[in-house]
Amino acid sequence: MRKNIKKDIFIGIFSIIGIMGTGTKLYAEPIFRQRYVDDKSEKIEEELADVYENPSHSTAVKHMVSVEVPVWKLKNGKKISSKARIQILNLLADEVKEIFTEIYNGPEKFPIKSVGGYNWRPNGLASLHSLGRAIDINPDENPQLSPDGKVLVGKKWEPGKNPYSITPEGDVVRAFTSRGWNWGADYTRPDYMHFDFPTKVSFELLNY
Structure with missing residues (x-):
C-alpha cells in the first residue's frame, strides 16, 4: 500500500517538473503526458459545463480568447516571419502559444497561410471547433477525407512536395502530439489539417 502511495507521489512530482521546469521533452514520455492530459481534461470539462447544458455560440464564446502566435509565411518562394491570431478555449491559450512557438522555432520553418480554431458549427457539440478545442492548419493542402479516400474538405495532401502540407514526422505533428493533442x-x-485536445467527451463524439 505504501509503495503505491510513494509511486503516485513520485509520478506527481515529476509530472509537475516536466510541465513547469524542463519544457516539452517530458511531454513526450507517455506516463507524464497522460497524467497531464487527464488533469487538464477534467478542468476543461468543468469550464465547459454550461456549454454542454446550453449549447450555443453565445454560451461558448464566453470561454474563448484570441491569441497571437508567431508563424512563417511564404512570399515569392521565401519564408518571412509573421503573426497569426487564433480564437481558442481560454484554458488552452498558453499551450497553443507554446505549440506555435515550437513550430516557428523548428528546423522546418513550416509555413502557415491559414489557421482556425473556435468556430461554432451548425452541428454544435458534434464539432470540437465549437468547444474551442480544435485547430485546423492550411486546409487546402491538408484535406479531410472519407474512409474510402474521397476528398471532403480541402484539395490535396502532398507531404514532402507541397510546403504547406503537414508531414507525419514533422515539426507540426510533433509539437501538438507531444502535448497529448x-x-x-x-x-x-x-x-x-485537424488537431484537437482530448477530453472524455471527445471519445463520445462521432463528428469532430
Whole structure:
C-alpha cells in the first residue's frame, strides 16, 4: 500500500517538473503526458459545463480568447516571419502559444497561410471547433477525407512536395502530439489539417 502511495507521489512530482521546469521533452514520455492530459481534461470539462447544458455560440464564446502566435509565411518562394491570431478555449491559450512557438522555432520553418480554431458549427457539440478545442492548419493542402479516400474538405495532401502540407514526422505533428493533442490523420475520416485536445467527451463524439 505504501509503495503505491510513494509511486503516485513520485509520478506527481515529476509530472509537475516536466510541465513547469524542463519544457516539452517530458511531454513526450507517455506516463507524464497522460497524467497531464487527464488533469487538464477534467478542468476543461468543468469550464465547459454550461456549454454542454446550453449549447450555443453565445454560451461558448464566453470561454474563448484570441491569441497571437508567431508563424512563417511564404512570399515569392521565401519564408518571412509573421503573426497569426487564433480564437481558442481560454484554458488552452498558453499551450497553443507554446505549440506555435515550437513550430516557428523548428528546423522546418513550416509555413502557415491559414489557421482556425473556435468556430461554432451548425452541428454544435458534434464539432470540437465549437468547444474551442480544435485547430485546423492550411486546409487546402491538408484535406479531410472519407474512409474510402474521397476528398471532403480541402484539395490535396502532398507531404514532402507541397510546403504547406503537414508531414507525419514533422515539426507540426510533433509539437501538438507531444502535448497529448490528437492529429486528425489517425481518424476513420483522415483530417490532415485537424488537431484537437482530448477530453472524455471527445471519445463520445462521432463528428469532430
